[in-house]
Amino acid sequence: MKHRPKLRSVVTTLALVTGAFLAPGFGVLSSAGDAFAATKITHATATSMFSQVGITWSSSGGCSNRNVATCTSFDQLNLTSAQGAQTLKRATGCALNITGGTETGHASGTYSHWNGYKLDYGKNTCVTNYIKNTFTYIGVRGDGSPQWQSGSGNVYADEGNHWDVTYYNCGGC
Structure with a gap:
């Protein structure tokens, strides 16, 4: 070690x-x-980490089964993604509600939800203003979503009704 x-x-x-x-x-x-x-964590570990800083989460299906697309699961989430969410919450002071985690149904790829690199957040004025006023606009991704990049390299994509965040690291935790 x-x-x-x-x-x-x-x-x-x-x-x-x-x-x-x-x-x-x-x-x-x-x-x-x-x-x-990446270091993977369980759903229980992630929810404990989120609760510690006042992050909420919701699921359209009212469940946390990773294999059901209408659930919001944090099983196999990267530790740095959970820490990145904590960093965002602490930095913004905004209400932060996670609406998507590691459950099936998202786009595939190396830096995907399934692989633990992404979280979706419900949009609110506080979070949106923080992202757009603090991070660097880096253009539009292939699906037309405008993107901003934090100083630590994490990428925030505006997907219309939510923020899709790719965590390459914990955001300076």
Whole structure:
């Protein structure tokens, strides 16, 4: 364990020298020692973390089953995504309600809801003003959603009725 910071530094340096891409907050070294993987948490751990800072969550189906699209689940959420939500709540002081987590039914991809990198938040004026006035506008994504990027590299996409946030890291937690 005590060799991980040194290895992380070596990997980061190697990526810079070779021009390889490393997403911000690329996770922790897996127990196999040969690949990077994010630390996953349970639904119960995530809801406890959210409750600690006053974040609420809701589900159109009133459930938390990861395999049901109308549920809002946090099973297999990346720890850094949960910490990123806490950071957003603390930074904004706004009401924050999570409407989408790791449940099925979202778009696929490496940095997807299913893989624990994304959370959806219900929109409100406080959160919207904070994002648009604090983060950098980076253009429109392929589906037409305008995006803003935080200083730490996390991306906030305005999907009309909610914010779709991709957490590459905890946002400075």
